[in-house]
Amino acid sequence: MDEKYFPEKIEEKWQRIWAETGAFEVEPGDDADARPKFFCLEMLPYPSGFLHMGHVRNYSIGDALAWHKRLQGFNVLHPIGWDSFGQPAEQAAIKRGVQPREWTEDNIAHMRGQFKRLGISFDWRRETAAHRPDYYKWDQWFFLKMLERGLIYRRTSPINWCPKEETVLSNEQSSGGVCWRCGTPLEKRDLEQWFIRTTQYAESLLADMSQIEAGWPERVLTMQRNWIGRSEGAYVDFQIKESETKVRVFTTRIDTIYGATAIVVAAEHPLLNELEESPLKASVMAFVARVKAERASRAASAPGEEEEKEGVNTGLFAVNPFSGEQMPVWVANYVLIEYGAGAVMAVPAHDARDFEFAQKYSLPVRRVIERVSHEQESIPHTDAAGLDQSAAMPHAFTDYGLLVNSAEWGGKLSHDAMREMAAFADERGFGGGAVTYRLRDWGISRQRFWGAPIPVVYCDDCGIVPVPEADLPVLLPERAEFAGAGKSPLANVAEFVNTSCPKCGRAARRETDTMDTFVDSSWYFFRYCDPHNDAAPFDTARVAYWTPVDHYIGGIEHAVMHLLYARFWTKMMRDIGLVTFDEPVRNLLTQGMVTNVVEGTGEWKAMSKSLGNGIDPDEMIEAYGADAVRLFIMFAAPPENELRWLETGIEGAVRFLRRVYNFIWRWRDSLTDAPKVAPDAGEFSEAARVLRRKTHQTIARITQDFAELHFNTSIAALMELMNALGDFDVRPESATEADKFAVREALEALILMLAPFTPHVAEELWESLGHAGGLLGSGARWPVADAELARKEALEIPVQINGKLRGRIQATPETSEDELRAAALADEKVRAHMEGRQVVKVIIVPQRLVNIVVR
RNA sequence: GCGGGAGUGGCGUAAAGGGCAAACGCGUCGGUCUUAAAAACCGAUCCUCCGGGGUGUGGGUUCGACUCCCACCUUCCGCACCA
Numbered sequence: 001m002d003e004k005y006f007p008e009k010i011e012e013k014w015q016r017i018w019a020e021t022g023a024f025e026v027e028p029g030d031d032a033d034a035r036p037k038f039f040c041l042e043m044l045p046y047p048s049g050f051l052h053m054g055h056v057r058n059y060s061i062g063d064a065l066a067w068h069k070r071l072q073g074f075n076v077l078h079p080i081g082w083d084s085f086g087q088p089a090e091q092a093a094i095k096r097g098v099q100p101r102e103w104t105e106d107n108i109a110h111m112r113g114q115f116k117r118l119g120i121s122f123d124w125r126r127e128t129a130a131h132r133p134d135y136y137k138w139d140q141w142f143f144l145k146m147l148e149r150g151l152i153y154r155r156t157s158p159i160n161w162c163p164k165e166e167t168v169l170s171n172e173q174s175s176g177g178v179c180w181r182c183g184t185p186l187e188k189r190d191l192e193q194w195f196i197r198t199t200q201y202a203e204s205l206l207a208d209m210s211q212i213e214a215g216w217p218e219r220v221l222t223m224q225r226n227w228i229g230r231s232e233g234a235y236v237d238f239q240i241k242e243s244e245t246k247v248r249v250f251t252t253r254i255d256t257i258y259g260a261t262a263i264v265v266a267a268e269h270p271l272l273n274e275l276e277e278s279p280l281k282a283s284v285m286a287f288v289a290r291v292k293a294e295r296a297s298r299a300a301s302a303p304g305e306e307e308e309k310e311g312v313n314t315g316l317f318a319v320n321p322f323s324g325e326q327m328p329v330w331v332a333n334y335v336l337i338e339y340g341a342g343a344v345m346a347v348p349a350h351d352a353r354d355f356e357f358a359q360k361y362s363l364p365v366r367r368v369i370e371r372v373s374h375e376q377e378s379i380p381h382t383d384a385a386g387l388d389q390s391a392a393m394p395h396a397f398t399d400y401g402l403l404v405n406s407a408e409w410g411g412k413l414s415h416d417a418m419r420e421m422a423a424f425a426d427e428r429g430f431g432g433g434a435v436t437y438r439l440r441d442w443g444i445s446r447q448r449f450w451g452a453p454i455p456v457v458y459c460d461d462c463g464i465v466p467v468p469e470a471d472l473p474v475l476l477p478e479r480a481e482f483a484g485a486g487k488s489p490l491a492n493v494a495e496f497v498n499t500s501c502p503k504c505g506r507a508a509r510r511e512t513d514t515m516d517t518f519v520d521s522s523w524y525f526f527r528y529c530d531p532h533n534d535a536a537p538f539d540t541a542r543v544a545y546w547t548p549v550d551h552y553i554g555g556i557e558h559a560v561m562h563l564l565y566a567r568f569w570t571k572m573m574r575d576i577g578l579v580t581f582d583e584p585v586r587n588l589l590t591q592g593m594v595t596n597v598v599e600g601t602g603e604w605k606a607m608s609k610s611l612g613n614g615i616d617p618d619e620m621i622e623a624y625g626a627d628a629v630r631l632f633i634m635f636a637a638p639p640e641n642e643l644r645w646l647e648t649g650i651e652g653a654v655r656f657l658r659r660v661y662n663f664i665w666r667w668r669d670s671l672t673d674a675p676k677v678a679p680d681a682g683e684f685s686e687a688a689r690v691l692r693r694k695t696h697q698t699i700a701r702i703t704q705d706f707a708e709l710h711f712n713t714s715i716a717a718l719m720e721l722m723n724a725l726g727d728f729d730v731r732p733e734s735a736t737e738a739d740k741f742a743v744r745e746a747l748e749a750l751i752l753m754l755a756p757f758t759p760h761v762a763e764e765l766w767e768s769l770g771h772a773g774g775l776l777g778s779g780a781r782w783p784v785a786d787a788e789l790a791r792k793e794a795l796e797i798p799v800q801i802n803g804k805l806r807g808r809i810q811a812t813p814e815t816s817e818d819e820l821r822a823a824a825l826a827d828e829k830v831r832a833h834m835e836g837r838q839v840v841k842v843i844i845v846p847q848r849l850v851n852i853v854v855r
Numbered sequence: 856g857c858g859g860g861a862g863u864g865g866c867g868u869a870a871a872g873g874g875c876a877a878a879c880g881c882g883u884c885g886g887u888c889u890u891a892a893a894a895a896c897c898g899a900u901c902c903u904c905c906g907g908g909g910u911g912u913g914g915g916u917u918c919g920a921c922u923c924c925c926a927c928c929u930u931c932c933g934c935a936c937c938a
Contacts, residue, residue, distance in 0.1 A: 175934080219859050223933055226858065231937070251938060264938090309936075334936045344938045352856090353936055438937055559933080635880070636867060642931095644867065648881055656880085658895095713869070716879035723879090798875045803919040805875060843918055849874050853918045 001668070001768040005661040007625025007654075011760040014774075015119055023776055024066075024121040028545040029075045038074040039546050040066040041525050041585075043554030043562070046083045047129075049107040051114045053594040053607055053633075053645065054555065056617050059120045060630045061591055061639050061711070062553045064756035066121055068706050071752060071775070071782040077546050078121055079528035081128035082108050085136070086517045087165050087181060090450045090489075094482045100450045101478070104131055114618065118626045119760055126531045130520035135527065136452035137473035138537040139519050142569075143455055144466050145576055151197045154464065158268065158295075158337070159443055161189040167447045168193060170516060171440040172227070172561040180561070188295045194454060194513070195441040198568050202228055202437040205567055208582045215587035217640070220559045227560050229438025234422040235341060236431035238263055238318035240271070241326060247271055247318055250340030250436055253350060254425070255417040258406040259368035260345035261358065263318045263329045264311065266337035267291040271329070272314070280315040284331055287312045291333045309334045309357045320345075321430040322421070323407065332357060340436050348396065355396035365393055369401040369414065442565065444516040449480050449489040451514030459501035459508040468502050474510070488512040521562055522569035525549055525584070540578055549585045553639075556590040563588070589639060589709060596645040604644055615645055627758035628653040634757050635715040657761055660722055660750065664765050667743055670732035672770055674740035683738040687728060689793075694724040695746040696790035699783045702753050715757060721750055744769070749783040799824045800851040806833045809850070817844045824850040 002009070018024065029035055042062035045055055066078040082104075089100035108129060115122065128135055146152040160174035161167070164184040168191060173180040198205075206228050209221055233252035240247060247263055265271055267288045275281040287310075294307070311332030318329050334353055335344055348358030348365040358365055400414035409417050425431030445454065453474040455467035467474055477496045480489040490496055490512040501508035523537070529546045530538040554562075563585075570584040595604040596613040607614040620629045632653040637643045684692065698721040705714040725746055730739050748769065755762035755775055763775055771778040792813060797820060799807045807829035811820060821842050824830060830852070837854040844850050 217860095219933075222859050226934055229934090229937065233938080249938080253938080307936080332936095334938090336937070339937045341938095346938090351938070353938075356936095436937080438934095556932080632880095638868085641868090646867075646881065649867080652880055655895095662895095712867090713879080716869075719879055796875085800874085800919075803874095803917095808875085841918070843874090845874055849919090851874080851918055 001665065001764065003665060005658045005761070007627055007657075007761070008622075010764045011117070011119060011626050014760045014763045015116055017763075017774060018119075018121070019116075019124075021774065021777065022125075023774060024076075024078060025123045025125055026075055026077055028542055033075065035073055035075040037546060037550075038066075038069040038076045039525075039549045039551075040069065040076055040078045041528075041549045041552045042080075043552070043558060044081045044083050044521065044524060045111065046086060046088070047104055047107040047111055048088060049110055051111055051118075051617050053615055053617060054591075056118065056629065057591055057594055057633050057639075057643060058553060058555070059115070059118065060633050060757075061589065062551075063120045063630075063759075064634060064711055065551055065553075065706075065709075067756035067759060068782065070121075071755065071780060073781065077528070078123060079126040079128075079525075079531075080115065080120075080122040080124070081126075081524055081528065082130065083517065083521050083524075084108065084129045084131040085451045085514075085520055087167075087448065087450070089131075090448060090482060091165075093450075099479055101131065104129075117621055118617070118630070121759065126528050128524060128527050128531050130452075130517065130524070131450070131476075133473045133475055134532075134534065135524075136476075136520070138523075138527070139452040139515055140455040140467070140472050140474060141469065141537060142519075142523070142572075143515070144469060144472075146196060146572065147456075147466055149576070151200065151572065152194060153197065154192060154194050156190055156192045157443075158188045159191050159193060160186045161191075162186055165448075168443060168445055170443050170518070170561075172442075172564065173516075173518075175560075188292070191445075193443045193445040195443050196568075198442045198565075199437060199439055201568050201571050202230070202439045203435075204571055204582070205439070205564065206230055208567075208571075211583050212586065212588075215585075217588060217590055220556070220563065220588060220590060223559045224564055227439065227564065231436050231438070233434060233436065234418070234425060234431055235434045236321065236345065236425055238320065238345070240329070241317040241319060243274070243316075245271065245274060247329065247343050248341040248431075249343045249345045250434065251345055253347065253414075253418070254421045254431075255400075255403060255406075255409075255412075255414045256347040256350040256368055257320065257322050257345065257421065258403075258409070259347040259349045259366045260320060260327060261348060261364045261366055262327050262346040263343060264332045264335050264346045264354075264357070265314075265329065265343040266335040267331060267333065268337040269331065269335075269342050271316070271343075272331060275314060275316070278315065280313070283312055284314050287331060294333075307333060309353065309360060311357065311361065313361075321425070321428070328363075330361075338440065339438065349393060350396055350398055352396045352398060355393075366405065367393060367397070368403060368405045369397060369399070370404050371397070371399065371401050372413070442516075442568075444519055445513040446516055447488045448514055449476070449482065451517060452476075452519065453490070453496075453514055454511040456511045457499055457501055457508045458511065459504060459506065461506060462501055462503040462508075465501055465503050465508070471502070476514075488514065490514070518561060518565050522565040523573070525566075526573070526579075537578070543579060547579065548581055548583060551587045551589065552585045553589045553591060555593075559590065591639050592637065592642045594633075594643045594645060604642070607645070620650065624650050624654050625657075625760075627761050628657060631657065631715065631757045634711045636712070638712055639709060656719055656722065657758060659726070660754070661761065661765065663722070663725055664747060664768060667732045667747070668768050670735055671740055671744045671747070674744040675737050678745075679738045679741055683736070684742065685730075685736070685739065687730065688739050688742040691724060691728050691742045691746055692789050693792070694721055695742075695749050696785045696787075699749055699753070700785035700787070700790055703782070703785065706756075711757070714753070718750060718753055721746065725750075752780060752783055795847060797824075797847075798849045799827060799830050800849060801830065801833050801854060803851060806830050811847075813847055817846065820844050820846075820850055824852065 040062055042058050066076050070076045084104050089104050092098055092103045093100050160169045162169055162179040162184055164182050174186055178185055231252055233250055234254040235248055235250055237246040237248050311330045314329045314331055316329040317326045319326055346354040348354045348363060349367045350369055403409050403412050403417050422433040453476055455474045457465045459465050477493045480493050482489050497509050499508055499510050526538050526543050530542040533539055566584055573579050593606045596607050598605050598611050598613045605611055628650055632650040636649055698717050701717050702714045751762050751765045766775050795811045797809050797811050798805055799809055807827045809823045809827055834854055840853040840855050842852050
């Protein structure tokens with residue numbers, strides 16, 4: 001130990017020791033190992049080349065938890081890996097001619113160094129990287145398993161296309177009509193794609209949320225719930241007049257079906273192909289073409305903004321199977337082919353969108369639901385005319401209520417009618433109750449090079465042939481040309497494309513699309529449990545030991561995409577017998593952004609290159625040390641809040657660490673012979689008792705704070721303990737045995753509770769107090785509070801008059817209520833305020849306060 | 856529009872079984888040390904007409920409300936023509 005705190009020296013020293021001793025390397029405990037396991041996971045980074053402050057925050061939080069659990073005696077798995085497939089590597093290849101593999105490996109090497117300089121306690125032997133064949137082999141293996149089970153299929157469908165990245169995106173990645181990565185407005189294209197049948201798990205993705213409700217943030221659960229978008233309703237088939245064809249619609253309001261005055265289908269609806277040649281058909285086709293063109297360039301309408309509803313009459317008529325009534329069939333831009341049945345019954349009186357549409361095109365508005373009033377028990381009168389009351393309805397009435405103008409259903413309540421009418425439709429064979437989801441199947445084809453090749457072969461004779469498991473991995477070629485547009489660069493690599501059919505042996509072509517990188521990140525944490533297995537994605541026993549993940553920490557931006565896919569993957573793995581539980585993650589923490597002032601505007605925005613408000617973690621580590629940077633980040637705000645970067649804040653962190661260091665330097669020699677066992681209570685001076693009380697109160701408080709992830713208040717409590725040590729007015733040279741014991745006790749607790757935030761300096765200080773082998777090697781344990789020692793001896797009880805603070809009285813925890821009352825009423829200040837008033841009653845809250853009510 | 860959060864000093868924040876509002880830190884001001892400065896240390900720091908008043912606004916419940924109830928305002932986030 002040096003006389004002064006030199007973070008650089010201490011940090012290098014302990015990073016070296018940790019690496020040499022394998023301090024954070026763990027194996028599953030055997031039967032004799034009584035320690036419980038703890039899987040501490042942070043979302044794996046994309047190897048962009050540089051850690052940013054958001055990373056520093058993410059991994060500082062995880063590391064604090066990992067250290068805390070280790071010190072509490074858990075067997076802690078804390079791994080790291082790289083989400084190393086993806087666009088930026090390919091962009092670098094296009095822009096700078098460097099191959100994605102080299103670029104990625106260089107970036108990983110650099111970032112690994114940064115992680116080590118930060119001193120994050122990873123088990124580095126378990127490092128994985130998606131772009132390495134020993135990893136993506138298992139992506140391909142899972143693909144084949146799902147293909148076998150019908151969980152993967154191929155179809156042509158309109159998809160979201162990012163013109164900048166020249167690839168397809170999944171629904172989750174197209175939120176708001178822009179690319180999740182680059183923000184470019186998306187186009188719609190028709191392409192043949194591979195899909196994972198995530199919708200098959202829609203119900204259990206929703207239902208199993210009850211298992212994780214306690215450990216996941218409300219807003220993440222809400223976002224997932226909304227994304228899955230379960231909606232209960234009914235299908236109804238409308239016969240097309242003078243045709244064999246039926247049009248199926250989905251509705252959540254079958255109770256309003258007597259109010260339907262049109263059928264409206266999406267522009268892509270197959271019915272439109274059946275139109276007879278006519279002037280009407282020409283106008284429908286022109287309309288459809290226009291709608292498709294508008295959707296192809298979403299830039300035309302700002303994403304998120306509703307387009308004006310437009311449509312044209314097809315000239316067809318459909319028959320309402322309930323009433324036998326005919327109504328025109330329209331095509332309109334506000335009906336989506338992807339949702340429900342791609343067609344709706346328009347009920348202008350009871351749906352805001354249909355109302356708007358009906359107003360514009362003068363469709364009849366027929367009211368069939370009345371408000372239920374409490375006074376009015378009888379059924380409201382039915383309007384015999386019924387039709388076209390649009391003048392009477394300024395807007396749609398969308399509430400539930402009482403059915404009117406609905407033949408024999410009139411007089412029923414909406415909820416009863418919905419159930420009974422769906423059953424009726426089912427009986428008669430023209431519909432029935434149904435549940436639909438907003439969730440779409442997961443399109444995983446990407447027309448890009450830098451991803452896991454999809455392991456199928458196209459044979460002219462045999463069709464689509466899966467690559468046999470024994471032939472995995474399908475290796476990505478070393479090099480490719482990246483200039484292509486609209487086609488995977490793999491298509492230009494002849495050695496890759498040309499192969500032989502695994503079935504018939506004749507010449508065949510490989511699939512040239514690669515998998516969405518979210519496939520890689522859907523199961524990586526299972527691979528951490530057994531990262532070098534070359535016979536299976538992992539050994540099920542090892543995974544059974546470590547998983548589910550006990551705590552997962554990452555950004556809110558993955559609330560839907562990654563976390564939904566990972567949940568799906570777990571259920572799929574459960575169904576093929578690889579795991580035995582439903583949910584992969586017990587507790588989730590979504591950390592807030594790290595922001596900094598944008599020069600010129602004074603606004604706090606997330607650090608980013610384009611805004612020029614980024615702070616380089618390396619520079620901060622160099623200037624203040626990794627410990628201080630981490631301490632500040634954990635102290636400045638609760639983990640889920642935005643964190644505003646303040647350099648003066650780090651200076652404060654350094655100041656605190658220096659105070660701790662200097663204090664220990666001064667006391668170190670005197671403490672070597674401090675008693676190991678607590679002297680008798682009588683030996684301690686008043687000051688030493690106060691210090692011990694603070695020590696034990698702090699332990700209790702911080703232990704509680706850690707359980708609730710209140711790291712910022714933990715650090716505040718550590719600072720208070722340090723302040724108490726500073727106030728301990730005894731010099732080391734004149735300290736009694738009992739004083740030394742009290743100081744040593746306080747310091748050891750301080751060091752141990754500092755370790756999760758500032759592990760390097762904690763190690764150094766721990767060693768300076770005579771412990772060999774490092775914090776973990778010396779068997780150090782998280783301190784335990786002694787409730788008796790933490791108990792307050794003297795209390796200052798506030799006295800209120802009518803709820804206003806008027807005085808204070810001295811008491812102990814044992815002072816009786818009568819004594820408190822007497823002391824309060826006798827207090828001089830209190831009496832001054834009571835002059836001329838009459839005491840109505842006295843409220844006494846033991847150990848807290850006295851309130852005198854006067855009149 | 857639907858859904859989920861959040862409003863406390865100059866700033867980050869603390870106080871959830873209703874009971875002393877502002878712990879801890881940043882900043883600012885003053886002091887000690889120094890030829891000077893930095894660092895370090897010590898002290899002050901919600902407002903106040905010194906009666907009091909203060910937790911976005913207005914009501915309510917209570918002996919007592921940052922905390923509970925009602926209405927509203929502001930703000931952040933997610934989804935958004937989902938039938």
